[in-house]
Amino acid sequence: MKQIKGGVTAPKGYEAASTAAGIKYKERTDMALIYSQIPCVAAGTFTTNVVKAAPVKWDKQVVENGHMVQAVVVNSGIANACTGEEGLGYCKDTAKAAAKALHISPDSVMMGSTGVIGMQLPIEKLTAGIEVLGGKKNTSLVSGTEAAKAIMTTDTCEKELAVEIILDGKKVTIGGMAKGSGMIHPNMCTMLAFITTDAVIGKDALQKALSEDVADTYNMISVDGDTSTNDTVLLLANGLAGNAEIIYGSEDYKKFAQALHTVNEYLAKKIAGDGEGATALFEVKMEGCESTEQAKILAKAVVCSNLTKTAIAGHDANWGRILCAMGYSGAQFKPEKVDLFFESRAGKIQIIENGTAVNYSEEEAAEILSQPEVTVTADIKMGDKTAAAWGCDLTHGYIDINADYRS
């Protein structure tokens, strides 16, 4: 497997475009299109929130009905959530407008929205934007990157990756783009991720590959503990690589799943590290666990703890908060057996041995915690299972962004 340049337009046969439709933001792009030259099989995972945005309902139906998909239309600024029948109607209008502009069926159009909940979309601006997108779409890598920029809300940078593997002698490519960066606690999030591949793979195998991996990637990140109404990950496969069909469970499937994991984990970590107001990516690793489930529960509790996240913002080795979060996670373990380490590019330091503090240097710990990527590793010495979760520090920036988001 090797990383290559680009994102969603890196695999064969995919085109992208972006435009400034003026949906809510001024002076920036706010709509993106992903288009495949031939129909794709589509897999998707969606928010588990009882309150589901209109585009989530639309996409779920497309995936469940097994429709072949050829286009994904995405807007930022307004989430089209809690918008009732009117909001669902705008999904139909979006699909119709895309079908007309792209000469495809409305059933083959998926969509994603992110932004303020409860506002109605300015549908005329949206449909005019689709017209522009249809005329601009192209296969260049830069059009993929520009699409990744158009879907941002409070994100500070675009997030994309592409990797290449060889299957059956053929080059197979997976590309993806995603956005965060608040209301992020995916439990398949206003997390959106769109992955494209030119692999030949059936719909069921594609959905399994996505569903299995989401549990270890997007579902292991948290910015603020709020699971959005719009979380969506879509994975399209158009088969243009010409490999022999990837069969679930085969060696080729494992290679494909590993490559998909690389893209998903990269995008998930990028979302976590670019959480609203974040100054650091905060990684929590659990080791020595009895089960992966236990490891995940412990890692997620620490990465979600407001007190721990604020300590990270302050570069304070306040390990008591970490042990406290593990303790209320719901998982059972022996606090008096826990070893704990802080690590970053500035070094690695042990803080706790068997549940109590070792004689570490607070200065060294503070130096380690001052880096842009910080890892906490806890070993609970009960087994050999591990898990990782990703989040960010909690800063004044988060308060600034969210105390006045709508205006």
Place this chain on the structure above:
Amino acid sequence: MKQIKGGVTAPKGYEAASTAAGIKYKERTDMALIYSQIPCVAAGTFTTNVVKAAPVKWDKQVVENGHMVQAVVVNSGIANACTGEEGLGYCKDTAKAAAKALHISPDSVMMGSTGVIGMQLPIEKLTAGIEVLGGKKNTSLVSGTEAAKAIMTTDTCEKELAVEIILDGKKVTIGGMAKGSGMIHPNMCTMLAFITTDAVIGKDALQKALSEDVADTYNMISVDGDTSTNDTVLLLANGLAGNAEIIYGSEDYKKFAQALHTVNEYLAKKIAGDGEGATALFEVKMEGCESTEQAKILAKAVVCSNLTKTAIAGHDANWGRILCAMGYSGAQFKPEKVDLFFESRAGKIQIIENGTAVNYSEEEAAEILSQPEVTVTADIKMGDKTAAAWGCDLTHGYIDINADYRS
């Protein structure tokens, strides 16, 4: 029932004292003593965190063994949590020192600690403090108030209440004090509450009265979602009121339970409203629920949502975040049936009817949300059960306090 002046020293036979032992803070009191002139039956509820502070382990044992209790020693500054065998030893030392100073048995001494996790107590300062407390204790109301001040950490004000009821022709008094104000998400918190009464009541009935009420009061508040290692509520009854013994389930029991609820709810709301950095008490009421359990889950999810709490800080009627939090709570309901209201002393306004926004005034909503106590009420129209939860807004103050707590 009537509210009277004072706190833990309001009931007959209780004394209190406070002193500046220099445990961690300088220039303020940091130790408190509650003392009963005669032995008390004792009830307690404790943190469910797997990581339990040494004083929690001590108190649990006292309650479970059914010891009569005559004194509670409390310190702020250091939590005596994650302190291993050494920390447990300091509990013994504390009990011994109190027994000597007060001429009682070490088994009749309970304790509470709050502050930094992982530091060892300076035991000589603590035992010297106990000596001072023993000499100063007295029945005055002001000594109770001073005790409530001594147990504060980042609290901005002391929290105490006393109420009086008549049972069996006798005046029965319940008094209480508590402290917050971070790592507050009680699931019996570094929440400490100490309640005293002069009622005649058996140990089992006392424990039931406490356990049943904690579920509706302390366990329904949250400042930051972090369930502490030290959460403790103790309830002492010395019987000096001379009423006929309160029997579980009787009319007298119901009156006593109602009075206890008044004290507990008052203290719980005080803790929530004085959460770290808080500028407002945030109350969430759920109405029209199928079950109390469903109502509690929904109310707690909203009160815990970082995005909602930050919107409250910004006086922004960002109701989409509230509906979103209800949606990921785990409880089932129909979003399209929800009505939602904001209320404060500035007035009451409907924001959502049947899941979508009504044409409300953003200015009026902002004015309502600018008050020191703000209530959100949601009606899900599925039944007649209700619940309330209490928290606070999430502000720059929280970040300031917690990014640099230990120093």
